[in-house]
Amino acid sequence: MMDSVNGLVSTFEIFFKWLLVLGVLVYIAYALIAIRQVGLMTDSYNTPREDFVKWLARFNFGLALLVLVIVLVVL
Amino acid sequence: MSTKKELPIPPEMQKGVLLKEMTVDDELVQNLEELKESESLGALSVFPQQVTFETQEEDEQVVLVMRKAPVTNIKWALIAGLLALMPAFIVVLGVLSDYLDSSYLLVAMIVWELFVVGYIFEEFLRWFFNIYIVTDRRVVDIDYPNFLWREVSDVDLLKIQDVTTRNQGIMAAIFNFGDIWVLSAAEMTTIEYLAVKEADNVAGIIRLLAQARERVVRGEGGTNDG
Numbered sequence: 001m002m003d004s005v006n007g008l009v010s011t012f013e014i015f016f017k018w019l020l021v022l023g024v025l026v027y028i029a030y031a032l033i034a035i036r037q038v039g040l041m042t043d044s045y046n047t048p049r050e051d052f053v054k055w056l057a058r059f060n061f062g063l064a065l066l067v068l069v070i071v072l073v074v075l
Numbered sequence: 076m077s078t079k080k081e082l083p084i085p086p087e088m089q090k091g092v093l094l095k096e097m098t099v100d101d102e103l104v105q106n107l108e109e110l111k112e113s114e115s116l117g118a119l120s121v122f123p124q125q126v127t128f129e130t131q132e133e134d135e136q137v138v139l140v141m142r143k144a145p146v147t148n149i150k151w152a153l154i155a156g157l158l159a160l161m162p163a164f165i166v167v168l169g170v171l172s173d174y175l176d177s178s179y180l181l182v183a184m185i186v187w188e189l190f191v192v193g194y195i196f197e198e199f200l201r202w203f204f205n206i207y208i209v210t211d212r213r214v215v216d217i218d219y220p221n222f223l224w225r226e227v228s229d230v231d232l233l234k235i236q237d238v239t240t241r242n243q244g245i246m247a248a249i250f251n252f253g254d255i256w257v258l259s260a261a262e263m264t265t266i267e268y269l270a271v272k273e274a275d276n277v278a279g280i281i282r283l284l285a286q287a288r289e290r291v292v293r294g295e296g297g298t299n300d301g
Contacts, residue, residue, distance in 0.1 A: 012174055020186050027189060030222075034196070037222045041204050044129040045217065047140065049117060053203055060196050067189045074182050 031061035103283040139209040143270040144252035151198040207268045232288040236260035
């Protein structure tokens with residue numbers, strides 16, 4: 001009985017781990033597209049503080065990479 | 076009666092031949108000066124520097140650049156705050172701790188917070204890139220509903236049929252913002268400026284600019300730029 005419960009928990013953990021990895025990968029794809037879109041928008045429309053927005057988009061991507069590393073290292 | 080007045084444009088920025096030659100009346104200058112006093116963090120700029128856009132003509136002068144009033148961001152900021160606190164509730168309630176190791180829970184919380192950052196980022200971009208521009212020739216509305224969709228519409232000042240404003244709600248009354256609809260006569264296009272600061276004043280400026288442009292085109296006020 002205990003073995004089957006442990007097995008279930010272990011399967012759930014593996015599923016959860018890959019779910020997290022997949023989630024972060026999807027987020028990284030989004031962050032890359034966002035960098036591209038911000039670039040296109042700032043090329044078309046120059047407004048003050050657009051450098052900050054470009055920086056924000058890159059920061060978002062960097063953060064996603066960092067989280068991916070954390071997920072892979074910790075789990 | 077219209078009289079030639081000085082517009083509050085810094086000399087180094089005066090490139091709009093049309094606007095410089097316009098017979099500008101007192102009311103327009105006064106409205107622009109009043110609006111200049113209410114300029115705020117990216118949400119309203121009168122004769123802004125460094126602002127250009129894709130389809131801008133060489134001698135076209137940007138008069139106003141607006142975004143939604145910053146206070147309209149409170150809604151998503153509150154949602155983001157609640158979402159950011161959710162993992163803490165889950166830990167306190169101990170919902171998943173029976174099924175998952177603490178390291179898994181920690182990483183899940185980090186991934187969750189990453190998605191919250193993504194939500195904040197997306198909402199900020201939506202605010203930042205939804206830009207309303209008024210030039211000496213037209214009104215431009217740049218919509219950015221999400222990161223995959225962009226829509227740009229503009230109406231020539233000469234084709235404006237009606238400018239309507241609406242201020243509704245407690246927030247709008249307290250923070251003085253409202254919606255403006257600019258209806259075009261020719262293509263039946265409507266430009267929507269939502270939640271802009273000093274909506275009545277901005278609508279007045281659009282009307283006066285349209286009148287001034289009409290006078291210029293009719294040859295009553297300087298250059299005859301068709």
